[in-house]
Amino acid sequence: MDEAKHTRLTRPVQGAYAMSSLIEFEPLIDSTSRAFVTQMEQRFAKQNKICPLDQWMQMYAFDVTGEVTVSKRIGFLDTGKDVDQMMHYTGQALDYTGIIGQVPWLDWYFRIKNPILCYLRPTSNVLSFTMKQIREHEKSPKGQTRDLLSRFMLARDKNPDLIDEVLLNDYTNLNVSGGSDTTAIILRTLIYQLLTQPAVYAKVMGEIKATLQARPDNEDKKMPISWAEGQKMTYYQACIKEALRNHPATAQILPRYVPEGGVQLCGRFLPQGTVVGFHRDKALYGDDADAFRPERWLEAAPEHAKKMETLLLTFGGGKRACIGKNIAMLEITKFVPELLRRLDMKLIDPSHYRVKSTWLAVQSGLDNLYST
Numbered sequence: 001m002d003e004a005k006h007t008r009l010t011r012p013v014q015g016a017y018a019m020s021s022l023i024e025f026e027p028l029i030d031s032t033s034r035a036f037v038t039q040m041e042q043r044f045a046k047q048n049k050i051c052p053l054d055q056w057m058q059m060y061a062f063d064v065t066g067e068v069t070v071s072k073r074i075g076f077l078d079t080g081k082d083v084d085q086m087m088h089y090t091g092q093a094l095d096y097t098g099i100i101g102q103v104p105w106l107d108w109y110f111r112i113k114n115p116i117l118c119y120l121r122p123t124s125n126v127l128s129f130t131m132k133q134i135r136e137h138e139k140s141p142k143g144q145t146r147d148l149l150s151r152f153m154l155a156r157d158k159n160p161d162l163i164d165e166v167l168l169n170d171y172t173n174l175n176v177s178g179g180s181d182t183t184a185i186i187l188r189t190l191i192y193q194l195l196t197q198p199a200v201y202a203k204v205m206g207e208i209k210a211t212l213q214a215r216p217d218n219e220d221k222k223m224p225i226s227w228a229e230g231q232k233m234t235y236y237q238a239c240i241k242e243a244l245r246n247h248p249a250t251a252q253i254l255p256r257y258v259p260e261g262g263v264q265l266c267g268r269f270l271p272q273g274t275v276v277g278f279h280r281d282k283a284l285y286g287d288d289a290d291a292f293r294p295e296r297w298l299e300a301a302p303e304h305a306k307k308m309e310t311l312l313l314t315f316g317g318g319k320r321a322c323i324g325k326n327i328a329m330l331e332i333t334k335f336v337p338e339l340l341r342r343l344d345m346k347l348i349d350p351s352h353y354r355v356k357s358t359w360l361a362v363q364s365g366l367d368n369l370y371s372t
């Protein structure tokens with residue numbers, strides 16, 4: 001909550017997340033997407049077996065975050081397993097944060113009464129993984145990798161008084177644990193909506209095909225959709241925005257204190273210290289704001305569409321906004337088109353789709369049958 005401290009801690013690593021440098025991550029995302037498709041083909045499509053896609057989306061998101069952070073997949077996709085029960089424990093952490101996190105004194109009480117909890121934090125398996133990767137990075141020659149951890153280490157060299165081992169661990173661990181569940185939620189929303197709305201699915205497929213056809217003859221048509229190509233897929237980009245809007249990853253408001261002097265908001269004066277939060281707004285997004293309808297983003301007048309985007313708080317806003325937003329957009333823009341063009345998918349029963357909301361709004365019931 002200390003703004004000055006937050007700025008001090010984030011400033012040295014802000015540049016690492018800039019879109020201009022993230023483009024270098026495209027090959028890492030592509031290799032994870034290919035690994036995902038291969039697993040789907042071998043484990044499910046060829047054997048005509050049902051795939052619990054809700055879990056595999058999270059396995060993808062975990063592994064791709066591992067790739068961009070430490071140049072290594074954690075191993076979910078390759079083993080097909082919940083490595084070191086990381087998914088299980090992060091799920092527990094979400095429940096804890098969502099319930100106890102709303103009652104800070106109770107959290108304080110549990111921690112004081114149970115100091116062991118501090119060491120057995122539910123995310124500690126992710127922490128063990130990232131700490132091991134840090135040790136390995138320390139041993140390899142500088143400049144060999146361009147992943148986020150290497151960039152954090154360069155930031156440490158430039159800011160030795162600020163960035164100690166604990167902060168380096170925090171940067172790295174927060175990335176892996178903060179970037180996986182959230183991204184998985186948006187991927188699940190997209191897959192669920194595309195597979196249950198044939199008209200939306202057909203438009204996205206049409207756009208993918210047109211993008212591939214537009215490639216010059218000397219370019220490999222098999223290469224996954226690039227970031228540059230994905231940017232031009234205006235309908236799919238509208239689908240992404242709609243997924244972010246329709247099903248924000250956080251199930252609770254991101255509470256903020258009204259600053260000194262109070263604020264005039266939605267026709268009311270809120271005195272300083274009031275806790276506020278925002279989410280869906282029919283006045284802004286239309287009376288059908290509850291529906292998943294990507295067209296709303298394309299139909300809106302440019303000024304209004306800009307406002308809709310600015311007030312979309314799925315990644316938070318202002319200084320505290322998600323630092324990994326660019327990475328998430330890169331992953332989502334590239335992964336779903338790759339999956340759709342490589343495999344035909346069919347949900348077994350859309351009515352099995354469920355959402356469990358504690359800290360994040362996590363979906364289940366995305367059982368899928370492939371045909372290649």
Ligand code: HEM
Binds near residue numbers: 249314315320321323
């Ligand atoms: C669709 C996917 C994602 C969503 C919806 C999301 C959402 C959020 C939100 C709501 C916050 C808090 C913002 C606030 O307090 O106002 C946040 C913070 C953060 N996110 Fe994300 N995130 C996503 C993906 C990622 C990825 C891929 C990474 C890293 C690779 C990441 C790393 C972080 C970090 C490090 C913070 C803390 C930033 C700070 O304190 O300054 N996130 N994210």
